[in-house]
Amino acid sequence: MAASMLRRVGRILKQIENIFALAFGRQFPPQSLCVVAVPTNATNKTSLDVLDNGFLWAVPRSRRSVEKRLSRKFGYPEYVYKLLLPKRNLLVCNTCGHHYEANHLCPHCYAKVRTETEAMQSTIQKELGLNPVEQEVVVIYEGEKVEQPAEFWKGKRVIEMKKERPSWFSKNLLEKSTVQPSSGGDVKPTELA
Amino acid sequence: YVCHMRTNIKYSPWKMWYIACMVRGMTVDEAIKQLSFVLKKGAIAVKETILEAQQIAVEKHNVEFRSNLWVAESFVGKGVVIRGMRRHARARVGKVEYFHCHYFVRLEEGTPPKHYYPFKRELTGSELLENWLQQMRKRKIPNSL
Numbered sequence: 001m002a003a004s005m006l007r008r009v010g011r012i013l014k015q016i017e018n019i020f021a022l023a024f025g026r027q028f029p030p031q032s033l034c035v036v037a038v039p040t041n042a043t044n045k046t047s048l049d050v051l052d053n054g055f056l057w058a059v060p061r062s063r064r065s066v067e068k069r070l071s072r073k074f075g076y077p078e079y080v081y082k083l084l085l086p087k088r089n090l091l092v093c094n095t096c097g098h099h100y101e102a103n104h105l106c107p108h109c110y111a112k113v114r115t116e117t118e119a120m121q122s123t124i125q126k127e128l129g130l131n132p133v134e135q136e137v138v139v140i141y142e143g144e145k146v147e148q149p150a151e152f153w154k155g156k157r158v159i160e161m162k163k164e165r166p167s168w169f170s171k172n173l174l175e176k177s178t179v180q181p182s183s184g185g186d187v188k189p190t191e192l193a
Numbered sequence: 194y195v196c197h198m199r200t201n202i203k204y205s206p207w208k209m210w211y212i213a214c215m216v217r218g219m220t221v222d223e224a225i226k227q228l229s230f231v232l233k234k235g236a237i238a239v240k241e242t243i244l245e246a247q248q249i250a251v252e253k254h255n256v257e258f259r260s261n262l263w264v265a266e267s268f269v270g271k272g273v274v275i276r277g278m279r280r281h282a283r284a285r286v287g288k289v290e291y292f293h294c295h296y297f298v299r300l301e302e303g304t305p306p307k308h309y310y311p312f313k314r315e316l317t318g319s320e321l322l323e324n325w326l327q328q329m330r331k332r333k334i335p336n337s338l
Contacts (some may be wrong), residue, residue: 083214083215084215
């Protein structure tokens with residue numbers, strides 16, 4: 001009770017001080033009537049703190065020579081050449097006819113495979129959702145489920161794509177080659193001119 | 194010849210200059226092929242501009258073969274600049290500038306010249322010999338007669 005009364009009195013006194021400050025713009029009590037000298041510029045912002053922080057305002061000291069300017073623009077052929085050079089390792093893809101960089105995938109063919117993969121992934125996500133995958137997931141296209149007997153699909157989660165199988169996507173991905181190993185000793189030349 | 198341009202591409206003109214420089218003196222097919230493998234934003238705009246120019250050449254300027262064109266001129270100009278301010282720490286202000294550029298291209302019919310920049314060509318044996326002789330003859334012992 002007494003504590004709350006004291007707090008209220010304190011608040012009222014602060015409000016009086018604020019009013020005095022707003023009315024006169026100076027501190028309370030005024031400088032001339034103070035018994036003890038109170039520092040005035042305690043919280044005054046006469047000078048900007050920003051300018052006093054000792055920052056070096058950066059400015060160019062001398063004009064950049066033309067050699068410096070040109071080396072910034074062109075670089076050095078031995079180190080970092082800034083000019084763009086045409087690439088000499090571009091080849092033509094045999095399947096699609098677009099250009100590709102050597103030792104990289106053809107971007108056109110890759111985009112084609114990527115769209116198909118994304119379609120497969122979205123159908124898998126739609127069908128299986130967030131269930132944990134405990135069985136093998138098999139993705140098949142239209143008309144392929146009938147080819148195998150029902151027992152073949154028993155322990156597997158079968159996802160049917162409502163599309164025809166793309167011509168470039170072979171069913172037989174696990175067999176490396178259909179060519180039989182030869183028993184003869186002659187070697188056929190691979191690329192005949 | 195066929196002139197074409199694209200204005201106010203949202204890309205810095207100084208960065209676009211490198212792409213414009215690369216394309217100069219190439220055949221149109223070669224330019225388009227190389228631009229597809231340049232990993233810069235401006236390359237997309239330049240490639241589209243050149244394709245448009247090729248199309249205009251075939252349809253309106255009586256060009257017979259669309260591959261028989263080469264890039265005679267390819268340069269960049271400064272476009273709109275949108276200026277603004279941004280704040281930094283400690284009451285400091287920064288200037289922000291959003292640059293746009295114009296890209297200009299001129300296609301000519303026929304095969305491109307072997308050297309677009311004459312000073313860049315490889316000198317022949319006789320020219321190299323002449324240069325060497327001049328260098329040798331320029332030598333002098335300083336402060337001599």
